[in-house]
Amino acid sequence: MPAKSQQPPHRSRRRTQLVLTGAASLATVGALVAALPTTASAHENKHKGDHGHSRYQDVQLLSFNDLHGNLEPPSGSSGRVTHLNEDGTTQTINAGGVEYLATHLREARKSSKYSITAAAGDMVGASPLISGLFHDEPTIEALNKLDLDVTSVGNHEFDEGSAELKRLQYGGCHKTDGCYTDKKFKGADFPYLAANVLNEKTRKPILKPYWVWKKKDVKIGFIGVTLEDTPGVVSAEGVKGLKFKDEVETINKYARELQRKGVKSIVALIHEGGAPASTAYNYDCDSPGAGDGISGPIVDIAKNVTPQVDALVTGHTHQAYACTINDPAGKPRTVTSAASFGRLYTDTTLTYDRRTGDLARTAVKSANHVVTRDVAKAADMTALIGKWNTLAAPIGNRAIGYISADIPSTGTESPMGDLIADAQLAHGKQLDPETDLALMNPGGVRAGLTYAAQGSEGDGVVTYAEGFTVQPFSNTVNLQDLTGAQLIQVLKEQVSGVNESAPKVLLPSAGLTYTLDMTKTGADRVLADSVKLNGTPIDPSATYRVATNSFLAGGGDGFTTLGQGTNDLVGSDDLTALEQYLTANSSPTTPIAPPAANRITIVS
Structure with a gap:
């Protein structure tokens, strides 16, 4: 069958959205983050925007990373997280499973009329049999049902090469295995962003470099990159014909372009990460005495990404953190990661200033939450898992x-x-x-x-x-x-x-x-x-x-x-x-x- 036209995915969804595509790098527009009070929402009744809304609008950003096709609850230590108690002791909690992740995300969204769900790569690859046996079509199907809005690529998205990644984006049957069901695989409803992954011949990104979420008069841009060293952790065949560019250089380039297009609120989705000083998901890496709180590649990246970017959602290291790292202007900026395998999700509040179109950086709040298994399973995910398990059972x-x-x-x-x-x-x-x-x-x-x-x-x-x-x-x-x-x-x-x-x-x-x-x-x-x-x-x-x-x-x-x-x-x-x-x-x-x-x- 002919491939789908390679246009941004369209869908009928609970949120109104606008997609803007990347073009050549444009001139810098100087715009630093507005210094607004932490309690920006307290001004809502005094300051009205041009559309009669309150000046400040809280936007919920739900995020996760490194799912790796773990649709069923991961077992052993891969299915547990560590909770740090107030007295310094710790306890482990069983966590993960897309049936529970769906329930938690859907419940979290009820608290906000403005909600975005984003991810930071490695949604697929190195997946359990229920997904990997079918070249991760089950995971893409599950992410569609999760109402994922956008994700960056990770290194594992290249395990089977860029052509297979594009198939996951745009749909179609597998080139050798064909179709697994009587329905043609339709691909992802959400855009994969690959700003720093270029075709060696054309020197252009193989997928969209950025995407803009819009609801009414609120708009937030997302830039997606993976680690520059992807060729060092993926087989040579998987990255054949591709060039991976520096993360900071790429993000800064497209932040300028988004600013030129009038998008002042920007989030970077980065498949690269760090390691917090504690393995507890709720460790406060900004607490007094915590020192730097986090180490690893993401620290240098965060310190050098332009202040035009308001928050960084990261991954790759499978660690959990919700920290702040100073940007080049010396201002704190939120950097988060939700461990791996769907065990956690991060809930970040972004306060949008309708007057400036920017985020009130000082009003950003973020925390990781456990995907506990003491909630009702999402029935549609249970049905999805059952369908694919039935196909996999004779082999598995x-x-x-x-x-x-x-x-x-x-x-x-x-x-x-x-x-x-x-x-x-x-x-x-x-x-x-x-x-x-x-x-x-x-x-x-x-x-x-x-x-x-x-x-x-x-x-x-x-x-x-x-x-x-x-x-x-x-x-x-x-x-x-x-x-x-x-x-x-x-x-x-x-x-x-x-x-x-x-x-x-x-x-x-x-x-x-x-x-x-x-x-x-x-x-x-x-x-x-x-x-x-x-x-x-x-x-x-x-x-x-x-x-x-x-x-x-x-x-x-x-x-x-x-x-x-x-x-x-x-x-x-x-x-x-x-x-x-x-x-x-x-x-x-x-x-x-x-x-x-x-x-x-x-x-x-």
Whole structure:
């Protein structure tokens, strides 16, 4: 069928909206945020706008990020948040699930006639089977029902390439799998914004750079960007033909353009984030004694984004925060993130000044709220999940292995990561008996395996759906030859170069051992003389056959040396390798035990 005309999505909705599209960068219009009193609403009865309304109008901004196709309630630690009590103690709360998220958002909207719902990327990608098996069409369908207004792209929106992202935006059947139901997939009702993602040939954004929400005489612009380093965390095939520009430079460019078009109130949706000093979702990072409260890439971004932008909704790091960071003019500006997997949503009050068309920055209020599971499920979401689960069940419920206990994915060296490395080594030996070892990137381990019963399955049973949740990327297992010197360099790249400040510790297969001394700095943290294979020191001049996934084999995550291997051989996908390993090494009477995670000795 012919593709939809690539115009901004249209819909009949509860809110009146206007879409403005991006054009070339225009001249700067100097307009700093008006210094208005915190209690702007107190002036409403004294100051009337041109349309007979109160001068100040509160606009509700509901936001979330990093849903990753988690339509059903996420399990284990992925489905919990930490609450900080007044006495300093903490408690965990079960959270998430789109049936509950819909209920919470719909209830929150009842308090405001002016309400916008926005997101900061990674709505799809690395998704559980119910969504990932169908190339995330179920999640787009759910987001349409959630009345999402706008989102930025995230790095995971590029897992299957820009053509597939455009299909999610504009609709149509999958290029190889076709249509999954008797109805053609209609695409997203909301715009994906990709201001800093350019087509290398045209040098223009692949999707709209910004979008303007309008109701009556109130209008707020949204600029959407993803992290500039997306090519470093996505497979080379996924970002082929694309150029990712600096986040600050791009936001500032389009803020000027929006100002030129008369849009003075601006929110940036940024798929990049930070880390608060506490993991509690309600931690007050602006409280006295909290210090900076938040660290990470978003801090420098926030400090340099033009004051013309009034608030930043962020993501990527899966952390929860509602902080203020000073803009370049030294004025506090709200920066928020709602963790991940639909466990939280952020409720921000933006006070719009009808006289200036700008937001009263000092009147912005923001807080994260838990998507608790003690509310009624949204019936339309329950029906949606049921529909897609029915289609997925014949595949998802199939047993692929048995475990004797939980196999967690947490920790510097996670048991789940070690198990995956063992599976890839075994798969590599099937391809080439000379395969020596395997390495697995921590970011590719999306979940652990849970022993406790899930639904109707028995304790310890690992289903295909659970395996898919652990490894949803469909990377292949690749073999390549590396010298011993190159192998040691790969290990050093875990803690140096782009990974020095935030180490990415690879998970080794059984037999590969070494010491990581975190009291040192940079590459010196890896003690080269401690690197051994089956007890024998690595010989720098010898050749080793190494198995990795295709993402790492292409030099992903900053492991450039892995992109220099020779004698390449491509095997099956990584989930097939895991399934084969579990099937061969476990049974109902002899389940597989969690690896001890003792292959790396860490000195701290």
